[in-house]
Amino acid sequence: MRVPSVPRPPRRTLTGPSAAALCAAGVLSAAAAFPAAATPTAPGPAGPTGGARSAAAYPNLTPKPPMGWNNWSYYMCDIDEKVVLGNARALVRSGLAAKGYDTVTVDDCWMLKQRDARGNLVPDPARFPRGMAHVGRELHRMGLKFGIYEDVGNLTCEKYPGSLGHYQQDADLFAKWKVDYLKMDGCNLPTAPGKTKERTYHDAYRAVSQALRRTGRDIVFSVSAPAYFQYGGDRVWHQVIRWSSQVGNLWREGRDIAVEKHGGAKKWASITYNYAYNAKLAHLQRPGRWNDPDFLLAGDSGLSNRQIQSQMSLWAVMAAPLISSTDLTKISPAELKVLGNRDIIAVDQDPKGVQGRVVQQGPGYDVLSKPLQNGDRAVALFNAGDSARTLSTTAKTAGLPKAGAYELRDLVTKRTSRTAGKISVRVPAHATVLYRVHPVR
Template identity: 40%
Template structure:
């Protein structure tokens, strides 16, 4: 026996007619095939979930940031009305998403989820129908544990039934959170179970994984969901100066955690730095524009979290800036990345599909500062001249390669830069 191992003959004899040498060769081929298969799985890149959804980062609204548990059919329907009336639908916003607390604290007699009749007197299906009549889509919330974050019934162990119920109601989007008892299951196991249930539900339902970046979802979630949270929850502050694993996180705190994640994002599968806080009180106009610009450069889902019914003209103009939205919705090969970090100031850039580059000059500090970069630094091909378009001022200037701006406190300048002076898509 090789290596001093006494292997019983019955373990080796694949067939009585084979010699010992033939048997050994056969087993070697089997082992080689098994090893090759195992290695292929180890090195195989994570492919995107192929459900045909989220070919561009989803855009919409979610109830949590402004309303928490104070959610109702009246709120959702009024928000859908506002989304249409204030031009958000025309700008690309599609999903109207109900977050936690929409259901009763106990499942029904057949184990089904039950919408709270005090909040949704005609049920979720009626709200979905209303939203669909507006040309929009409805999203709903659940959790990959025994309870939701607010203590309502979770979906673990009920994935098939809950997914089928969402499909019957006409739900188009599921935000799947990370609260409750995991019942001994791993993160991928819990989220894969709901992926498979949605796939068998008979309805196309966009799948948003909300596990807060705990287990490096960018490494495994592209094969499971259409988007995955990369951090702890957002709060409407420029920075909280808290560690990355602490709740909550400010705009800059979340931005800093996006470095190095660009390889995971692509059509159908997106890094999600959390919902927008534009218009939620603590951010001033410059910070709102900076927040929206940075999320767009990251190809992030643009899920508004403010009260759309009562937003100011300034907030509405931020959320519906078509030129910035175009940057978010365009896929040029990878999401935006940081190309220079000078401490208080940074330069971020993102390739666009038409050969242009979107660029952000970020001032993290208090007090205005002059920030400059070059077309070479942001990755544009050499040309005799360039056109630089300011995506917030909606003005253009010619350049021979320099890009600069005086950037106010906690603000950005955002440009799109093309080689030459010819026709270009916007």
């Protein structure tokens, strides 16, 4: 998804010494804090504005947020079989695959610029000389899943053949190649005569959804439609997210994360921007249907360990897909430790499947709380500002039941402490402290 950077009007004005820096960095303040104990409202079956569409929901193929690797943010179009399979082997060798990072997705630019005489997509023989079915077989041999990219429009974002007019043909081809995961972008989809843009997108994604079901193969369906409505106002944007949850399993809802060629400051601004729009959408997520704020940048140049740790912690507390996009063959031990933190992965993958919500805010900081299956809460204290500060909240604010004491386990340092109810910690600039809080009865 390559949506131009169009600023949205802020929901509220940031104040305090770090306000200007935060606004410049693209941080949008989340909507007013949700009640800590509230549960997400499941998106309903409504179709595009102007009328409901009745259709069976897409099968629930992702009871937990998807995890894996995608080439786009780091490599963009500079991909081939060696890059993809090399990173797949690194997933396995590093132990990340065993921790859940099990889906390898080949993004845009994998095909030739023209279909063949039968109308089929053709893998670029210079990049993938043994074809995509071979890539899939190799990934499956490693115990991994095979993901691929296409677009509902005439062309992909990088001007390769899109699927418009070939939805069933392409779905059948992907099933033949044993694809397990389809990322379907939304570039270059012309608005159909007599239809609104929203209805056009709905009908296109619904058609792909039905085509995938007709193949008889379980293919996780990642929908990009909401990203093309982020700047159209919250009403239509949220409506698109609601019907995306019917036609697919997860959805890219906003601007792309930064790519490797960008500098560190732009990457951090991109992380905070994507965090901010995703944090406001917790009420539109439900277990098995996931808001997707885009890739993890751990391993990319220009970011500090605190910044990549912040992204990992925030994505986990928001129950976001954990999809790495970096060169895993060269990742440092420190960066690998961030991606492979089992305690933080467990927060993201918690079977309760609830996106954490913002429960407290101030100038340049957020506190989020996520209910976990065993009655614990994951509590994240995020300092988006440029200087260290002490952040404080309470067990009550975080939605925890009344108890004699609370055990706090810092999921990064692994230190454990107890409190009577106050949660307070000194948080460095651009850092996030993530606790698992357990009521002691």
